[in-house]
Amino acid sequence: MDDVMREFAQLATDRPAELRKRKADGKKVVPYIGQFVPEELLHAAGVEPYLICRGGEPEPPEAVLDDMLRFLNPLARSMAGFYLMGLDPVMPLADLIVASQPECHVQRMAEYLELQGLPLFKVGVPQNWDKAYAGEYYFRELEQLKAKLEDLTCALVSDDSVREYIGYDNEINALLRRIDALRKTDSPPLGGYDFIHLNHYSFFVDPRVAIEKLTAIAVRLEAGQGKFVADCPRILLAGHAVAVGDYLVVKNLEDAGALIATEMMDEGLRWYRWDTEMDGDPLRNLWRAKYLDKVPVNIFQPAWRHRFEHMKALIAGYRIDGVVWYQLAYDEIYDMECTVITKWLRDLKVPLLKLETSYEYSREATGPLNTKVESFVESLRGGK
Amino acid sequence: MAGTAYEEFLELGEYHGRERREVLPQWIEAATRIGLNERDMEYAVKEFIPEMWDLQYLGVRKMIGAMTREAIDHTQLKEQRKRGVKLVYGIIPAILTPYQAVKKAGGDKVFVSFPDMCLMNFLQPLFHKGAPLFELAEQSGLTYGCRHCALNKLRIGLRLKDVVPAPDIQWSFGLVCDEATKVDEYINCIFDDKWFAVITRLPHDTCMAEVDDEIPERVAYLAAAFKDAYEEVQRITGVKVQDEHVAAALDDFQRYLGKTDVLIRLTAQADPQPLRGSELVNFCHPFSMPFNTGIEHMEDALDTMIEEVKVEIANGRGIYPKGAPKVGGYFIPYSIPWVDKVFMDNGVATSSSLSMIASAKQLIPPSGTDLYQNVAEQWLRMVFGMGCHVEISTWIEKVNRAKPDALLMGFFDYDRWLGQMHKMGAREVEKATGIPTFYIEADFFDDRDYSQEALRTRIESISQVIKMRKAAKERGVAGEQAVACEPGAA
Numbered sequence: 001m002d003d004v005m006r007e008f009a010q011l012a013t014d015r016p017a018e019l020r021k022r023k024a025d026g027k028k029v030v031p032y033i034g035q036f037v038p039e040e041l042l043h044a045a046g047v048e049p050y051l052i053c054r055g056g057e058p059e060p061p062e063a064v065l066d067d068m069l070r071f072l073n074p075l076a077r078s079m080a081g082f083y084l085m086g087l088d089p090v091m092p093l094a095d096l097i098v099a100s101q102p103e104c105h106v107q108r109m110a111e112y113l114e115l116q117g118l119p120l121f122k123v124g125v126p127q128n129w130d131k132a133y134a135g136e137y138y139f140r141e142l143e144q145l146k147a148k149l150e151d152l153t154c155a156l157v158s159d160d161s162v163r164e165y166i167g168y169d170n171e172i173n174a175l176l177r178r179i180d181a182l183r184k185t186d187s188p189p190l191g192g193y194d195f196i197h198l199n200h201y202s203f204f205v206d207p208r209v210a211i212e213k214l215t216a217i218a219v220r221l222e223a224g225q226g227k228f229v230a231d232c233p234r235i236l237l238a239g240h241a242v243a244v245g246d247y248l249v250v251k252n253l254e255d256a257g258a259l260i261a262t263e264m265m266d267e268g269l270r271w272y273r274w275d276t277e278m279d280g281d282p283l284r285n286l287w288r289a290k291y292l293d294k295v296p297v298n299i300f301q302p303a304w305r306h307r308f309e310h311m312k313a314l315i316a317g318y319r320i321d322g323v324v325w326y327q328l329a330y331d332e333i334y335d336m337e338c339t340v341i342t343k344w345l346r347d348l349k350v351p352l353l354k355l356e357t358s359y360e361y362s363r364e365a366t367g368p369l370n371t372k373v374e375s376f377v378e379s380l381r382g383g384k
Numbered sequence: 385m386a387g388t389a390y391e392e393f394l395e396l397g398e399y400h401g402r403e404r405r406e407v408l409p410q411w412i413e414a415a416t417r418i419g420l421n422e423r424d425m426e427y428a429v430k431e432f433i434p435e436m437w438d439l440q441y442l443g444v445r446k447m448i449g450a451m452t453r454e455a456i457d458h459t460q461l462k463e464q465r466k467r468g469v470k471l472v473y474g475i476i477p478a479i480l481t482p483y484q485a486v487k488k489a490g491g492d493k494v495f496v497s498f499p500d501m502c503l504m505n506f507l508q509p510l511f512h513k514g515a516p517l518f519e520l521a522e523q524s525g526l527t528y529g530c531r532h533c534a535l536n537k538l539r540i541g542l543r544l545k546d547v548v549p550a551p552d553i554q555w556s557f558g559l560v561c562d563e564a565t566k567v568d569e570y571i572n573c574i575f576d577d578k579w580f581a582v583i584t585r586l587p588h589d590t591c592m593a594e595v596d597d598e599i600p601e602r603v604a605y606l607a608a609a610f611k612d613a614y615e616e617v618q619r620i621t622g623v624k625v626q627d628e629h630v631a632a633a634l635d636d637f638q639r640y641l642g643k644t645d646v647l648i649r650l651t652a653q654a655d656p657q658p659l660r661g662s663e664l665v666n667f668c669h670p671f672s673m674p675f676n677t678g679i680e681h682m683e684d685a686l687d688t689m690i691e692e693v694k695v696e697i698a699n700g701r702g703i704y705p706k707g708a709p710k711v712g713g714y715f716i717p718y719s720i721p722w723v724d725k726v727f728m729d730n731g732v733a734t735s736s737s738l739s740m741i742a743s744a745k746q747l748i749p750p751s752g753t754d755l756y757q758n759v760a761e762q763w764l765r766m767v768f769g770m771g772c773h774v775e776i777s778t779w780i781e782k783v784n785r786a787k788p789d790a791l792l793m794g795f796f797d798y799d800r801w802l803g804q805m806h807k808m809g810a811r812e813v814e815k816a817t818g819i820p821t822f823y824i825e826a827d828f829f830d831d832r833d834y835s836q837e838a839l840r841t842r843i844e845s846i847s848q849v850i851k852m853r854k855a856a857k858e859r860g861v862a863g864e865q866a867v868a869c870e871p872g873a874a
Contacts, residue, residue: 066807067807068807068808069800069804070797071531072804101587101589102587104561104800104804105800107587107589108801108804111772111773114591114592114772115772115773115808120591121591122587122591124586124589125587126585126587127562127587128558131609133605134585134609137605140601299562301558301569302569304569304573329530330530331530332531332800333562333563333566335526335530335532336525336566336570339524339570340525340570343525343574
C-alpha cells in the first residue's frame with residue numbers, strides 16, 4: 001500500500017506547481033475555504049480548485065498578530081499567516097478565493113484577506129438551519145457562486161457537468177467509507193493517521209485520480225495485514241478540524257498504542273458519510289447534502305443534541321473506548337460544545353480527553369501533551 | 385439619615401425618606417439574591433462609587449437610582465413568572481423597538497428584559513462585583529482560558545444562581561458574535577431544558593465595496609427573519625403588538641436619542657469637560673437594553689444631567705483641567721470605570737464613544753413603512769451590522785465629527801467579531817484621519833485578567849503620548865499662524 005500512498009501524497013504535494021502551469025495555460029485558479037463551498041461546482045465550472053486548510057505550524061498564526069486578534073483560532077490565523085509570510089503557494093495565484101462564511105473566525109479572516117487585496121467571493125451560511133428561510137439564503141448563495149464562476153470563466157456551468165462531478169465526489173465518499181469500514185475490524189490495516197492523510201490528498205488531486213488511487217488503496221488494504229493489535233484502545237477523534245499539516249496529535253495518539261477508529265470533524269475531512277443525490281436539480285442537491293442532510297456543524301443552531309446522537313452512533317458502530325476532543329485554541333463554540341458533550345458522555349460512562357492546540361509544538365509544549373495522551377491511552381487500556 | 389450601607393446606597397441613588405424606607409427591604413433582598421453583602425455595599429458607597437462617579441451631579445445620582453430600580457425589578461423574575469407574567473428576554477446588541485413595543489402592548493402581563501445586560505450594568509460599574517457570577521459559569525464549564533464573553537458568563541451565572549429563571553421566550557439577536565446565541569443552546573443542553581430561545585442570525589458575508597443596508601435582498605432577508613422571530617414572541621406570550629405600540633416605542637427612542645445627543649455634544653465640546661466618558665455611556669443604557677420599569681426614571685436623570693452640564697459649561701467648570709486632551713473610543717469601558725479614572729489621573733478626558741455617535745446614514749429615516757424592513761435597515765446601518773470596509777469608513781466619518789485628540793481601541797478581545805475589527809480597523813482610521821489610535825488588549829466587562837495594576841502603566845504611557853502630541857500640534861498650529869501673519873507669507 002505504501003507505494004500507492006506515496007504516489008498519492010506526491011500528487012497532492014505537486015498540486016501547487018501543477019496549478020501554476022494550468023494558470024499559465026489560461027485556466028482559472030480558485031482556492032476555497034470550507035466545505036460549504038461545493039468543490040463539485042468548482043470542478044464543473046472548469047476552474048482549478050484548491051482547498052485552503054493548512055495548519056499545524058507555529059509561525060503563521062503569530063505572523064498576523066499586528067492586524068488580527070490573538071483570540072481568533074489558530075487555523076483561521078494560519079490561513080492568513082501562510083499568505084502573509086509568502087508561504088502559501090496558491091493564494092497569490094488566485095483568480096478568485098471562495099470562502100464559506102459560517103462563523104466569525106473565518107468571516108474576519110476573509111475580510112483580512114480582502115484588505116490584503118485578494119479577490120474574495122463569500123458564501124454565507126446561516127446558522128439557524130431549522131428555518132426554511134435560512135436554508136434558502138444558502139441556496140441563493142450557491143446560485144450566486146455559480147453565476148460568479150460563469151462570469152469568471154465566460155462559460156455556462158451545465159447541470160450535466162455538475163452532476164458528473166457530484167458522481168465523482170460520491171464515488172470518493174464511497175471509497176472513503178469502504179476504507180473507513182476497515183477500521184471497524186479488530187485489527188485494522190490503517191488508523192486515523194493514514195485515513196486523515198487520504199482525506200487530505202483527495203482534496204488536492206483531480207477527482208478521477210483520487211478515485212483511482214483510493215480504489216487501489218482500498219483493494220490493498222482489504223487484502224493486507226492488520227496494523228493494530230486487536231485489543232488496543234479505540235478512539236473517536238472529534239472537534240473542529242484536523243488541518244493539512246497538523247498531524248502531530250494524531251500521530252502521538254496512535255504512537256501511544258491507540259487506534260483512531262473514526263473521526264467527527266467539521267473541517268479538514270470530507271463529509272464522506274453523506275452522498276449527494278444525482279437526480280433532479282444538481283445545485284439543489286448539493287445544497288441539501290451540505291446544509292440539511294448531514295449532521296449539523298457545531299455552529300449551527302440547534303446542533304449539539306443532533307451531533308451527540310451522531311456521536312453515540314459512531315461510538316456504538318466503531319466500538320469506541322474513549323473520545324478525544326481535539327480543539328483549536330480560542331475556538332469558543334467548540335469549547336462550549338465540549339463541556340456539553342463531556343457531561344453527556346459522563347452519563348454514558350465514556351471517557352473524554354480534551355486536547356487544545358495553538359499549533360505551538362515546541363518541545364516544552366509537546367512534552368505535557370505526550371504525557372496526557374499516554375496517560376489517557378493507558379487508562380483506556382486498563383479499562384478494557 | 386441613612387443608617388446602614390444599604391440605606392446609604394439608596395440615598396446615593398436619590399431614594400429619600402419614605403420612599404427609601406419602603407424600598408429598603410426589597411433592596412436588601414435583591415442585593416442578597418445577586419450576591420451583594422453589607423461589605424460590598426460599604427465598599428461601593430464609601431470607596432468605589434465616590435471614586436469612579438461624579439456624584440456631585442444630581443443627574444448622575446438619579447441615574448444610579450434608575451439603574452437600581454431596574455436591578456431590583458430583575459431580582460423578582462421568579463415571582464413574576466409564578467404570577468403568570470410572561471418573560472421575554474433578549475441580548476445585546478439589538479434594535480430595541482420590537483421589545484419595547486411588546487412591553488407597551490403587554491403592560492404588566494409581560495416582563496421584557498435583557499437580564500444579563502441589566503445586571504452587568506449594575507454589578508460591575510457600581511460594585512465591581514461581577515466576578516463571582518463569571519466564576520460560577522466558569523465552574524460549570526465555560527472555561528476561563530478560552531476567552532469567553534463575560535456577559536455570556538453572567539447570563540449563565542444568573543441562571544445557575546437561580547436569579548433568572550427560564551424565559552417564556554428569549555429572542556436572541558445573533559447578528560454580531562457567534563457565542564451569544566449558542567449560550568442559549570448551552571443553557572438548554574446542560575442546565576435548563578426549558579430555556580427556550582428563538583434566534584435571528586445573518587452571516588457576515590458582504591464583500592469589499594458592498595454596503596450592507598443597500599443590498600435589497602439582504603435587507604429583505606433580515607426583515608423576514610425579524611418577522612419570523614417576532615411573530616413567535618407574540619405567539620408565545622399572547623401579546624398582540626399593534627402599530628400604536630410600535631409608534632410609542634419609536635417615540636420613546638427618538639426622544640431619548642435627541643436628549644442623549646445633546647448631552648454627548650455638550651460634553652464632548654466643553655472645555656473643561658464636565659463629565660466622564662463612561663458616565664455618558666451609562667446615560668445611553670436605554671439604547672442597549674429595554675427597561676421593564678420604563679425609561680422615565682432614566683429620562684428624568686438625563687434631563688437633570690443636561691441642565692447641570694449647561695450650568696457647568698456656563699460657569700467654565702469641569703472635572704478635568706482646561707485644555708485636557710480628549711480620548712475617544714469605540715465604547716468607553718463603563719463596566720470597568722477605573723479605566724476612565726486612570727486617564728483622569730493622567731490629565732486625559734475620556735469623551736465620545738463611536739458607537740454612541742449616529743452616522744449621517746443613521747440619521748436618514750428608514751425607507752419603508754414596514755416595521756421589519758425598518759428594523760433591518762436600522763440594524764445594517766449600525767457599525768456592528770456592517771462588513772469591515774463600510775465599518776472603517778463609518779468610523780472615519782464619526783472620528784472626523786467627534787475630533788478627539790486620540791482614539792482608544794481594544795477592550796473587546798473576547799469578541800471574535802468586534803475584537804478583530806479593533807485591530808484591523810484602527811490603523812486604517814489613523815491613516816485616514818491623522819488621529820493617533822491606541823490598542824489595548826483588554827476586556828470591556830471583566831478585568832480579572834487585565835487589572836488596573838496591569839494596565840495602569842500602559843494607560844499612563846498612552847496619556848503621555850496623547851498630551852505630547854496635542855502640545856506639539858498646538859505649537860505647530862501656533863507656529864503656522866505666526867508664519868501666516870508675517871509680511872509676505874503666502
